[in-house]
Amino acid sequence: MAEIHVVSGGTVLADWSASCVWQDGAVAWQDGRVLQVGNRAELDRAFPDAQRHHAHGGWIAPGLVNAHHHLYSSLAAGLDPGMPIHGFGQRLDRLWWRLDRAHDEESIRHSVRLAALRCVMSGCTTLVDHHASPARVEGVLDVVAEELDQAGLKGVLCYESSNRNGDDEALRGLKESVRFREANERNPHFRGLIGLHAAFTLRDETLVRAREWVEEGDIHIHVSEDALDETECRSRDGLSPVRRLEAHGLLGPRSFIAHAVHVDARDMELLARRGALLLHNPESNANNQVGRLDLRSARSLGVAVALGTDGMGPCMLGALRSAFLLHRAQLGEDDAGWRECGGLLDGARPHLARLFGEPRLGSLAENAPADLVVLDAQGLPDVSKDSLLGQLVFGATPLRVRHTVSRGRFLMENFRPCLQDAERIARESLGVRHALWSRFRAMEAGTPYLGPRQKGQQEDS
């Protein structure tokens, strides 16, 4: 029998909404599953021979989820595009679309490896990633999954299909997402979604093909991140991006919709009706100066909202603080942010639970997957459902992560990564980054939103 572990000596939060709290609590697990959650004395009696771990007065809580990430971007920090960037379209064309074309398998591996290490150190155990690397499409999601697997993390992966580099590539991207999804239908640690870049770089034929494979709307797509997506789609197709996805039957309770900064009230209502998950990326939206999500409307209409970093980094607690502060700054109302940002760290839980077929995923409860984090929250007052957001935002931001446990294994213990050699990963990434940046500089800009047609198909009129 596998060893039983117990972590105690801190406050246990059953979930990131603090719906149940044990002030002097403990969690026991074995074989990657939670055995029991409760008071420390009770678990001490129940598991006298368990291996014990100390929380040092911190918070013991479910592993954090990054609901929208781009792991391929981790080697890009500090990269100078070498040409001016004005507006969102040029940011994609001159930075991100050159970077994704410059990636090869080695640079993808090192990007994911470095990003995974940072996620572990930030207490994140599940990542929803959106991948693009036109020079390496077939099989690339296996490469991403291998690296995440070695780091001990869970992943929901897709390849972002787009017509910007041509129709052939759009189809190859779709097929890669479908291949990965089918290969991982029963994998307890990985799931696949059908990846789509954004409506303005997708032809109708690609959406029609996607519909053949999509099940219950299981897509992951950027929607109305910038006004560009809205104006391009409305002028070209006569529909907003959300309406266009709806017209193609692509929205449903498994849809992962990133941004939605420029959707109108009608489209927000439609996202609520379809049960889609909206992925809010406050730091990325601020950096790209694309506007802000109407978080109040989204939440009051009943849209499920989760937090992502959109490739900006690994820190979900930092993203929560940014969401709160940006929302308050923009609304300028005394009570802004408290209702709208409560439970954001917990937002993806029902959708991920359904996707993995694990009803208790993302919570600390009997028989839940043993994914947990211990935050170094010494000196903070007793936490409750009402005080959680304030303590997360103002307590000691960002709270340091002492332990990260995923699948029942320690990925980080007492601030030191257990499975990964952090110094080696950082050292090895230097040479790979240099080569990636050289290839990036050799890449031309000027990618159109819709690239060349497949042979035998008609040009757009």
Ligand SMILES: [Zn+2]
């Ligand atoms: Zn994104």
